[in-house]
Amino acid sequence: MLQRTEIKDALQSKQIGQPINVRGWVRSRRGNKNVSFIALNDGSTIKTIQIVVDLEKFPEEQLKPVTTGACISATGILVESQGSGQAVEIQLTELVVYGTADVDQYPLQKKGLSMEYLRTIAHLRPRTNTFGAVFRIRHHMAMAIHTYFHEHGYFYFHTPLITASDCEGAGQMFQVTTKNLYNLKKTEDGKIDYSDDFFGKQTSLTVSGQLEGELGATALGKIYTFGPTFRAENSNTPRHLAEFWMIEPEVAFMDIDELMALEEDFIKFCVKWALDNCMDDLEFLNQYVDKGLIERLRSVIASDFVHLPYTEGIRILQEAIQNGHKFEFPCEWGDDLASEHERYLVEEHFKRPVIMTNYPKAIKAFYMKIDEQESGYNGKSGQTVQGTDVLFPQIGEIIGGSVREESYDKLMAEIEARHIPMKDMTWYLDTRKYGSCPHAGFGLGFERLMLFVTGMQNIRDVIPFPRTPKTAEF
RNA sequence: GCUUCCUUAGCUCAGUCGGUUAGAGCAUCUGACUGUUAAUCAGGGGGUCCUAGGUUCAAGUCCUAGAGGGAGCGCCA
Numbered sequence A: 001m002l003q004r005t006e007i008k009d010a011l012q013s014k015q016i017g018q019p020i021n022v023r024g025w026v027r028s029r030r031g032n033k034n035v036s037f038i039a040l041n042d043g044s045t046i047k048t049i050q051i052v053v054d055l056e057k058f059p060e061e062q063l064k065p066v067t068t069g070a071c072i073s074a075t076g077i078l079v080e081s082q083g084s085g086q087a088v089e090i091q092l093t094e095l096v097v098y099g100t101a102d103v104d105q106y107p108l109q110k111k112g113l114s115m116e117y118l119r120t121i122a123h124l125r126p127r128t129n130t131f132g133a134v135f136r137i138r139h140h141m142a143m144a145i146h147t148y149f150h151e152h153g154y155f156y157f158h159t160p161l162i163t164a165s166d167c168e169g170a171g172q173m174f175q176v177t178t179k180n181l182y183n184l185k186k187t188e189d190g191k192i193d194y195s196d197d198f199f200g201k202q203t204s205l206t207v208s209g210q211l212e213g214e215l216g217a218t219a220l221g222k223i224y225t226f227g228p229t230f231r232a233e234n235s236n237t238p239r240h241l242a243e244f245w246m247i248e249p250e251v252a253f254m255d256i257d258e259l260m261a262l263e264e265d266f267i268k269f270c271v272k273w274a275l276d277n278c279m280d281d282l283e284f285l286n287q288y289v290d291k292g293l294i295e296r297l298r299s300v301i302a303s304d305f306v307h308l309p310y311t312e313g314i315r316i317l318q319e320a321i322q323n324g325h326k327f328e329f330p331c332e333w334g335d336d337l338a339s340e341h342e343r344y345l346v347e348e349h350f351k352r353p354v355i356m357t358n359y360p361k362a363i364k365a366f367y368m369k370i371d372e373q374e375s376g377y378n379g380k381s382g383q384t385v386q387g388t389d390v391l392f393p394q395i396g397e398i399i400g401g402s403v404r405e406e407s408y409d410k411l412m413a414e415i416e417a418r419h420i421p422m423k424d425m426t427w428y429l430d431t432r433k434y435g436s437c438p439h440a441g442f443g444l445g446f447e448r449l450m451l452f453v454t455g456m457q458n459i460r461d462v463i464p465f466p467r468t469p470k471t472a473e474f
Numbered sequence B: 001g002c003u004u005c006c007u008u009a010g011c012u013c014a015g016u017c018g019g020u021u022a023g024a025g026c027a028u029c030u031g032a033c034u035g036u037u038a039a040u041c042a043g044g045g046g047g048u049c050c051u052a053g054g055u056u057c058a059a060g061u062c063c064u065a066g067a068g069g070g071a072g073c074g075c076c077a
Helices: A115-120 A129-151 A210-220 A256-277 A279-288 A293-302 A310-322 A339-350 A408-417 A426-433 A446-454
Strands: A019-031 A035-041 A049-054 A071-080 A088-099 A203-205 A222-230 A243-252 A306-309 A354-360 A384-392 A396-404 A439-445
Touching: A019 A049, A019 A088, A035 A071, A049 A071, A129 A222, A129 A256, A129 A279, A129 A446, A210 A222, A210 A243, A210 A426, A210 A439, A243 A256, A243 A446, A256 A279, A256 A293, A256 A354, A256 A384, A256 A396, A256 A439, A256 A446, A279 A293, A306 A310, A306 A339, A310 A339, A310 A354, A339 A354, A339 A384, A339 A396, A384 A439, A396 A446, A408 A426, A439 A446
Parallel strands: A049 A088, A306 A354
Antiparallel strands: A019 A035, A019 A071, A035 A049, A071 A088, A222 A243, A243 A439, A354 A384, A384 A396, A396 A439
């Protein structure tokens, strides 16, 4: 049998008049009593190749199983197309049907399928144009991430997925245990006895690789993590998953300005990568999912991100309120900003991405470096921390980053003030105890980047098998 | 977790004030058409109106509860 050619290559081929073999899944078949046209897709590209069937050589009976969804091998002669719409097509000489798809049962149709419906058949949705495009782009974004960090001298550092620490505070955790939940052994004071559990202590799935990432950065200099993360929050929104992938670079000797430059440069690199490598898929999404997509991607690459200290952000919001803008929630200095406030700043006031910095320390994590230089609110220093959140149009917070507090004493003071359980965390504190150094890093939700790059509306549609509260199908 | 909306044919949706036999487009099937490309044209088949109660002479329509889904908010990435 002739060697298989992938459809993306077949469509570019100049071997007119030569035999060719393609294999894939039938998107549609149409025609009249003389000729039948099969649109075939093999996933290598969003495009289909047209197989032209002369019904005198292939009687209708033989073509019966060639229905939408069926898998076939088509051998024929590559010819210049007589019709408009494609440069080349294949005149069929030999047909093999690998697998049929009963038209009364196969759930995918040529058109008119909602995202909600496709989510119920997530095992088949990669065969649709939209999800094919999304998952090809997902691959390319993963490659972009590895390429960016590798080319900038970062090391890919693997942090554990199972952890015994519960102090990061990033969210509720999924417990990991081999204990018999129907017959739990209790200690004398009524607590669960984990001493006979698999790890001999209580363990969970990680909510962040950052703390372990800091161990890597304070030895290798520049590291990044890229792996799955798990949060058991009961979050029901189009921007949250219980299982998602996170990118967390951590860099020794990096200050807040360098951190912001990294965040901006990294995101722009990824967006540009998509425009350079995924244009066919982006054009499809631009046409059918989000009309402004490509323009928005280009504008993000072209614009400089705003650097906005929290205190200045509050001032702008209060000015907006004085000018008659209505917000549901208040925003006094010290309040955490609500989505509506972030959206106002990004989408209405600045109309470009904003990196918000120097937040009040009370609303941020314990490990963020306290701002001693910043004059801060009412001219008093030490009230803010060097956090840097990148806020994007449509999707809100895409990155949360900060300079880390490198002083052992200051870090311990925060930990004690917040009553954070650190008894099993001496390994983390050792980074500050031995050769402590200034360092910084950020976390970027991979699926949120995917939302932005694809224009998709719901985070459940940019990961093949989404896990959300009450849903763990497939 | 809170608020709110939705659930009618395989899919996307109409369905008026509670009133005769529940409709459309697409899909599918049959036929027509000498090259289509979201093909087109003609015709046919296809219904547990989410589930369980209730109100009523009469419920897809009103009420209660439950299930599933979406959106907004909170938490965050």
